Amino acid sequence: MFHMNNSMTTSMALIVLFTTAVAYAQTDNAQATQPRSGDPVAGKSRSQLCQGCHAEDGNSLSTLVPKLAGQNAAYISKQVRNFQAGMRKHAIMNDLAITVNEDELADIAAYFASLNKMKGDGSASNPVGKNLFLNGDPSRMVLGCAYCHGADGKGLEPNPAMIPVIGGQHKDYLLRQLVNFRKVDRSNSPYGVMNGITRTLTDAELEALAEYVSER
Amino acid sequence: MFHISSNIAAGLTLAVLLAATAASAQTETTNPLRGSVDANVDSAASIRLRSGTGNPEAGREKSQLCQGCHGEFGKSSEPLIPSLAGQYGNYITKQIHNYQAGTRSHQIMNAMAATVSDPDLADIAAYFASQQKMKGAGNRDDALGKELFLHGDPSKMRLACISCHGVKGKGLEPKISMFPVIGGQQKVYIRLQLFNFRDGYRTNSPGNIMNRIAESLTDDEIEALAEYVSQQ
Numbered sequence: 001m002f003h004m005n006n007s008m009t010t011s012m013a014l015i016v017l018f019t020t021a022v023a024y025a026q027t028d029n030a031q032a033t034q035p036r037s038g039d040p041v042a043g044k045s046r047s048q049l050c051q052g053c054h055a056e057d058g059n060s061l062s063t064l065v066p067k068l069a070g071q072n073a074a075y076i077s078k079q080v081r082n083f084q085a086g087m088r089k090h091a092i093m094n095d096l097a098i099t100v101n102e103d104e105l106a107d108i109a110a111y112f113a114s115l116n117k118m119k120g121d122g123s124a125s126n127p128v129g130k131n132l133f134l135n136g137d138p139s140r141m142v143l144g145c146a147y148c149h150g151a152d153g154k155g156l157e158p159n160p161a162m163i164p165v166i167g168g169q170h171k172d173y174l175l176r177q178l179v180n181f182r183k184v185d186r187s188n189s190p191y192g193v194m195n196g197i198t199r200t201l202t203d204a205e206l207e208a209l210a211e212y213v214s215e216r
Numbered sequence: 217m218f219h220i221s222s223n224i225a226a227g228l229t230l231a232v233l234l235a236a237t238a239a240s241a242q243t244e245t246t247n248p249l250r251g252s253v254d255a256n257v258d259s260a261a262s263i264r265l266r267s268g269t270g271n272p273e274a275g276r277e278k279s280q281l282c283q284g285c286h287g288e289f290g291k292s293s294e295p296l297i298p299s300l301a302g303q304y305g306n307y308i309t310k311q312i313h314n315y316q317a318g319t320r321s322h323q324i325m326n327a328m329a330a331t332v333s334d335p336d337l338a339d340i341a342a343y344f345a346s347q348q349k350m351k352g353a354g355n356r357d358d359a360l361g362k363e364l365f366l367h368g369d370p371s372k373m374r375l376a377c378i379s380c381h382g383v384k385g386k387g388l389e390p391k392i393s394m395f396p397v398i399g400g401q402q403k404v405y406i407r408l409q410l411f412n413f414r415d416g417y418r419t420n421s422p423g424n425i426m427n428r429i430a431e432s433l434t435d436d437e438i439e440a441l442a443e444y445v446s447q448q
């Protein structure tokens with residue numbers, strides 16, 4: 001029998017949390033790599049409610065509502081499960097996510113994934129954003145976005161469940177997510193990697209990134 | 217064997233509580249997409265967005281028959297006839313298409329809807345959409361209705377109305393036309409629609425979401441909701 005000091009306690013807590021996170025990520029990843037393959041045709045009618053905000057072609061009109069056009073199906077499914085479990089928070093999405101079961105979700109995700117991939121206007125008006133996107137800043141543990149999200153943020157195999165398409169996404173939505181990751185209001189990225197990367201980024205850098213990525 | 221300090225336990229408890237409460241953090245005046253102001257007001261820009269593609273001027277002429285029951289400016293004076301003032305143009309169009317196809321049923325409206333062409337429909341919808349948005353008397357605040365409207369009870373598949381219908385039921389956003397304006401609508405009309413959704417007589421909501429939500433509502437809860445929503 002023994003008492004732990006504070007730092008041990010903290011380490012224990014971290015280990016517990018980390019183990020839980022790893023276990024969860026593995027579970028989730030296992031689900032994501034072996035899903036029932038969704039039917040995009042069925043998904044079109046099953047996603048009517050989603051289309052109300054995310055639009056029939058997946059290119060939402062409201063800039064705070066993410067585009068889903070050409071998003072990875074496994075990533076969409078993971079986010080909806082995270083909304084269901086409360087691991088990702090949004091007043092509307094937490095409520096709506098619980099209305100779909102796994103069967104519906106597979107079709108809905110397949111539908112949005114099957115649409116023409118979201119696309120920006122192709123300009124590159126922000127050199128700061130471009131540099132951070134391509135090269136990051138290793139001195140601050142800021143990894144280049146392209147390293148995981150792929151050239152132009154269009155996604156990278158072989159881990160589509162974990163890594164979303166971001167190129168051509170709405171700027172307002174991207175900025176909100178980056179800010180939320182930095183504040184740790186959103187913490188459902190694998191191993192919290194997005195929280196770590198955004199931790200040292202300034203408001204101006206987040207803005208620059210959101211702008212550059214949205215134009216891809 | 218060892219003791220875990222109480223701050224771990226406290227931390228875990230807190231995390232659980234946070235997860236449980238965050239999902240239902242809705243307030244009367246917060247649109248989750250827009251922040252703390254109701255953006256869906258009667259500005260020129262929002263009227264244009266909610267009107268759709270039709271011509272409201274032409275629609276005024278073409279909608280004379282509709283105006284007979286729904287009111288010249290879309291403000292119905294009959295408890296069972298819905299106001300259309302400030303309703304989304306695309307929502308009106310969808311309902312008429314559903315009446316034409318028989319996927320929404322009403323003795324009079326099925327017959328009337330069959331007489332309208334798509335180009336005329338776009339103009340008619342734009343005319344009603346461009347009117348000053350319907351508004352309730354605002355002199356009563358039903359506590360039960362308000363609670364259901366703002367928070368619902370997701371564990372029973374009762375989603376908060378505000379999630380889709382927006383602050384005070386005035387719509388989520390001018391650009392998002394799937395979810396109708398319900399705030400300030402005729403109380404008796406709202407009550408009838410909720411009954412119809414609950415009992416399966418109306419089944420034309422996206423993904424039948426309204427049927428699933430209304431399934432567990434009692435008569436008293438429907439009355440309270442209709443009261444609260446019509447007052448907005």
